[in-house]
Amino acid sequence: MHAFQLIAAGTPGAGTTFIAGGTDLLQLMKNNVIAPDQVVDLAGAHLRGITATSIELRLGALETMADVAAHPEVRRGWPAISQALLLSASPQIRNMGTMGGNLLQRTRCVYFRDTAFACNKRHPGSGCPAIAGENREHAILGASDSCIATHPSDFPVALMAMGAGVAITAAGGGTRVVPLADFYRLPGDTPEIETILQPGDVITQIVVPASEAAKRSVYMKVRDRSSFAYALASAAVAIEIRDNRILHAGIALGGVAPMPWRAAKAEQALIGATADAAAFEHAGRLATEGARAAGMNAYKIALAQRAVTRALMEAAHPTAETGVL
Ligand SMILES: Cc1cc2nc3c(=O)[nH]c(=O)nc-3n(C[C@H](O)[C@H](O)[C@H](O)COP(=O)(O)OP(=O)(O)OC[C@H]3O[C@@H](n4cnc5c(N)ncnc54)[C@H](O)[C@@H]3O)c2cc1C
Numbered sequence: 001m002h003a004f005q006l007i008a009a010g011t012p013g014a015g016t017t018f019i020a021g022g023t024d025l026l027q028l029m030k031n032n033v034i035a036p037d038q039v040v041d042l043a044g045a046h047l048r049g050i051t052a053t054s055i056e057l058r059l060g061a062l063e064t065m066a067d068v069a070a071h072p073e074v075r076r077g078w079p080a081i082s083q084a085l086l087l088s089a090s091p092q093i094r095n096m097g098t099m100g101g102n103l104l105q106r107t108r109c110v111y112f113r114d115t116a117f118a119c120n121k122r123h124p125g126s127g128c129p130a131i132a133g134e135n136r137e138h139a140i141l142g143a144s145d146s147c148i149a150t151h152p153s154d155f156p157v158a159l160m161a162m163g164a165g166v167a168i169t170a171a172g173g174g175t176r177v178v179p180l181a182d183f184y185r186l187p188g189d190t191p192e193i194e195t196i197l198q199p200g201d202v203i204t205q206i207v208v209p210a211s212e213a214a215k216r217s218v219y220m221k222v223r224d225r226s227s228f229a230y231a232l233a234s235a236a237v238a239i240e241i242r243d244n245r246i247l248h249a250g251i252a253l254g255g256v257a258p259m260p261w262r263a264a265k266a267e268q269a270l271i272g273a274t275a276d277a278a279a280f281e282h283a284g285r286l287a288t289e290g291a292r293a294a295g296m297n298a299y300k301i302a303l304a305q306r307a308v309t310r311a312l313m314e315a316a317h318p319t320a321e322t323g324v325l
């Protein structure tokens with residue numbers, strides 16, 4: 001039975017999980033991190049398609065990371081999306097991994113992925129060994145006393161800077177589009193709840209507005225190795241500049257929070273400012289306002305600030321270096 005037959009039959013329950021490319025789901029199942037009652041294949045649910053117009057970009061949830069990254073319209077109108085995808089994983093994984101699956105990949109926190117350890121996200125109430133443990137890769141923004149894990153994906157960081165939305169078909173029928181900013185949930189006391197999705201909800205499309213800022217967007221990723229590594233910190237920016245004045249700015253951080261982190265105060269500070277290094281450095285500092293280190297991850301505060309500043313510089317004055325830091 002494929003996804004929409006299951007939804008039409010009204011049967012998906014809390015134990016039902018969908019599979020798209022399987023690059024994250026199967027790893028979690030093999031390691032006994034999750035054990036769904038039922039796995040439903042989304043293949044055949046007609047969730048492909050890349051449509052670019054002067055108004056918006058629509059990405060089918062089953063489009064692969066590789067195909068979206070290589071699409072000429074995406075590269076022209078929303079370059080940060082292409083850059084974020086090309087800086088993700090490996091060619092093999094990008095050939096399998098999908099848009100919907102990338103939004104929903106689980107954290108790479110080593111304690112979450114190893115059942116020998118307690119973990120509030122895996123077993124609510126069992127504790128968080130990362131808080132006093134190995135937390136070099138953990139969150140500096142949006143974390144709680146229950147969980148300090150980061151969201152590991154690159155692609156939704158670019159989406160967040162461009163004000164994207166997620167189209168969701170509910171188990172009971174009907175499709176709604178939710179702003180990405182409202183799609184993820186911060187951990188609070190319930191780190192096991194990561195999004196607003198209800199059992200049986202299927203992501204069908206991702207919708208990204210077209211804009212001059214999106215055309216001038218940049219994704220900057222900082223990691224331990226120059227390929228096949230998750231972000232320690234990353235920044236996506238989308239800015240519109242006229243006569244050296246900033247008319248619009250979208251800024252989001254990755255690798256530093258439990259969700260792609262929108263830096264609204266930094267965005268506001270840039271509107272009307274001269275597009276120069278001083279303004280971009282100021283925005284970098286504002287982007288991490290409220291950051292709190294857990295111990296080994298204190299370095300991420302300066303790293304994220306520099307990633308934002310470098311991404312803004314690159315967007316304002318493009319070089320061949322885009323995406324490499
Ligand atoms: C070694 C390695 C390195 C990696 N490096 C990076 C990296 O640097 N950056 C990065 O961003 N990613 C990285 N990844 C992660 C990879 O990008 C994701 O595994 C991939 O995007 C997941 O997509 P998928 O289609 O395979 O998802 P699946 O594994 O099929 O599913 C993942 C989750 O999404 C749910 N799901 C999938 N599609 C839908 C839908 N349409 N509606 C509702 N639920 C859905 C599934 O139920 C499941 O819970 C890496 C992965 C590996 C293994």
Ligand code: SF4
Pocket residue numbers: 107109110111112118119120121122127128129130131146147148149191
């Ligand atoms: S940081 Fe979150 S995912 Fe990691 S061990 Fe703590 S509760 Fe689990």
